[in-house]
Amino acid sequence: MGKPIKKIIVILLVILFLPLAFFTFREVSSLDENEKMIGEIYKNQLESILFSVNQYSEDIVRSWITRLETIFENNPGERGLKTKLEQFFTETQSLREIFISDSTLTKKFYAEKSGTGLQLSGSNNFIEKISAANSSLLKKLYRYVKSGFVKIEPLKSSPDGLQFLMFVFDENKFCVLGIDAKIFVQKNLTSKIQSVARDQFSVAVYRSNSETKIYQTDEVDLKNIQQSKNLWLVPYYNLGILLKGKTIDQLVKERSLTNIVLLAAFTVLMVFTAMYAFGNIKKEVELAQIKNDFVSNVSHELRTPLALISMFAETLEMGRATSEEKKREYYGIINHEANRLSKIVNRILSFSQIEAGKKTYSFSKIDLNNVAAKIFETYNYHLTNKGCNFHFEPSKEAVNINGDGEAVSEAIINLIDNAVKYSGDKKFVSVKIKNENGFAVVEVEDNGIGIPPDEQRKIFDKFYRASKGLVHNTKGTGLGLALVKHIIDAHKGKIELTSEVGKGSKFRLLFPLIDS
Numbered sequence: 363m364g365k366p367i368k369k370i371i372v373i374l375l376v377i378l379f380l381p382l383a384f385f386t387f388r389e390v391s392s393l394d395e396n397e398k399m400i401g402e403i404y405k406n407q408l409e410s411i412l413f414s415v416n417q418y419s420e421d422i423v424r425s426w427i428t429r430l431e432t433i434f435e436n437n438p439g440e441r442g443l444k445t446k447l448e449q450f451f452t453e454t455q456s457l458r459e460i461f462i463s464d465s466t467l468t469k470k471f472y473a474e475k476s477g478t479g480l481q482l483s484g485s486n487n488f489i490e491k492i493s494a495a496n497s498s499l500l501k502k503l504y505r506y507v508k509s510g511f512v513k514i515e516p517l518k519s520s521p522d523g524l525q526f527l528m529f530v531f532d533e534n535k536f537c538v539l540g541i542d543a544k545i546f547v548q549k550n551l552t553s554k555i556q557s558v559a560r561d562q563f564s565v566a567v568y569r570s571n572s573e574t575k576i577y578q579t580d581e582v583d584l585k586n587i588q589q590s591k592n593l594w595l596v597p598y599y600n601l602g603i604l605l606k607g608k609t610i611d612q613l614v615k616e617r618s619l620t621n622i623v624l625l626a627a628f629t630v631l632m633v634f635t636a637m638y639a640f641g642n643i644k645k646e647v648e649l650a651q652i653k654n655d656f657v658s659n660v661s662h663e664l665r666t667p668l669a670l671i672s673m674f675a676e677t678l679e680m681g682r683a684t685s686e687e688k689k690r691e692y693y694g695i696i697n698h699e700a701n702r703l704s705k706i707v708n709r710i711l712s713f714s715q716i717e718a719g720k721k722t723y724s725f726s727k728i729d730l731n732n733v734a735a736k737i738f739e740t741y742n743y744h745l746t747n748k749g750c751n752f753h754f755e756p757s758k759e760a761v762n763i764n765g766d767g768e769a770v771s772e773a774i775i776n777l778i779d780n781a782v783k784y785s786g787d788k789k790f791v792s793v794k795i796k797n798e799n800g801f802a803v804v805e806v807e808d809n810g811i812g813i814p815p816d817e818q819r820k821i822f823d824k825f826y827r828a829s830k831g832l833v834h835n836t837k838g839t840g841l842g843l844a845l846v847k848h849i850i851d852a853h854k855g856k857i858e859l860t861s862e863v864g865k866g867s868k869f870r871l872l873f874p875l876i877d878s
């Protein structure tokens with residue numbers, strides 16, 4: 363891995379992954395805390411809903427107290443009082459008994475609503491008894507009134523079904539109200555309970571000791587109650603509440619899960635973005651490196667033939683060639699080097715045409731046997747002279763393709779050039795033309811240095827040159843195979859490569875066959 367690439371990795375690590383890792387760690391560790399906080403907030407909300415129902419029940423009884431005060435204040439006389447109380451009992455629905463007395467229990471008043479109507483009398487033994495039993499509470503209530511506060515207290519000793527509420531009117535008068543607890547809940551509190559429950563909560567009122575429900579906004583399983591409270595004024599009953607649909611625990615768990623999934627998705631996204639950015643930057647860096655190499659490779663490739671041409675031209679010009687034979691040899695070298703130069707320049711021109719999208723092909727029916735045979739004729743002498751064993755095997759039948767003869771020939775020559783370039787001392791190149799399953803095939807094989815598997819794909823990229831071994835010492839531009847690929851693509855053909863390091867390579871160009 364090159365230095366710039368390592369630098370990019372370090373930079374990406376520092377600017378992306380470290381903050382991300384830190385953020386993820388922080389989020390995951392604070393999730394639990396956040397969820398606890400949410401749980402707490404939910405609990406408080408439920409608590410305040412229960413509080414508001416209790417507050418409402420107290421407001422109702424306070425309004426009764428005000429009514430009672432006005433009924434008695436105006437001294438209506440026995441008949442008037444009875445009518446007014448009858449009306450009051452009917453309105454309150456759950457009220458059963460009223461007992462009013464001075465603190466010494468000498469001036470007493472008692473009213474009871476029974477099946478036969480309203481009974482008024484001067485005393486009630488039972489209430490007097492429990493009032494005496496709660497004398498210390500009564501004293502406390504008197505003290506409250508002195509400081510201007512009327513407190514309503516439920517009496518624990520109330521008989522089953524009936525709830526006594528005690529409060530003090532003024533400094534010398536207290537009152538005990540007997541209410542039917544069940545009816546108080548069902549008639550006086552339901553509208554409030556429904557309004558606080560709305561569509562979000564289910565609320566139930568049930569006996570605290572037997573868990574018998576006396577009211578529920580909808581079907582409530584008491585096991586699922588999330589928060590419950592005694593009703594202040596009827597403490598034998600509990601008020602329980604739960605979120606509709608899901609429990610707080612489920613909600614909290616769902617939220618945690620969503621958070622973690624989102625975090626994971628975000629992390630994956632960041633990783634992909636980083637990988638994409640890294641891939642692009644790496645490509646750019648490699649391309650810049652490759653372009654650098656290209657310039658130095660091309661300069662090198664141009665310099666050698668130019669130096670040879672100028673050296674032999676100068677020798678000839680100065681008349682230093684002693685014999686005709688020598689002269690011919692020098693002319694031959696100059697010619698050969700000039701050809702090499704023009705090949706390099708042509709290749710670069712072809713490539714720049716491709717890059718500019720200006721490369722055009724003129725297609726016609728051509729026989730690959732003929733194209734390859736011409737190449738063999740031109741190169742055989744030259745290659746054999748160089749000590750290369752050049753073998754050519756045309757196909758027995760004609761292999762016609764729709765192609766650009768010059769371009770196809772350029773592709774084959776490039777492959778032959780490489781086969782020679784990338785072979786050691788014992789050079790062998792074989793060119794075979796075949797007719798195979800609807801394809802015309804050109805097979806160029808050598809037993810040269812071979813190409814490692816991880817490079818086999820890359821060698822068709824522009825400017826790419828293997829950087830090790832013999833290749834490093836061999837001149838080249840890295841454009842040959844990119845040109846071959848472009849030519850084959852334009853012919854709707856394909857390239858196959860089999861190669862083994864140290865044993866050799868076989869390039870196969872496949873063109874769609876056409877009828878002869």
Ligand code: ADP
Pocket residue numbers: 780781784808810811812813821822826827828829833837838839840841842843844867
């Ligand atoms: P160049 O030959 O100018 O470097 P090419 O595009 O023709 O560029 O080839 C790209 C690379 O593919 C070469 O640098 C070489 O590493 C590898 N290569 C191509 N042909 C052969 C072959 N016949 N044997 C071994 N390696 C090859």
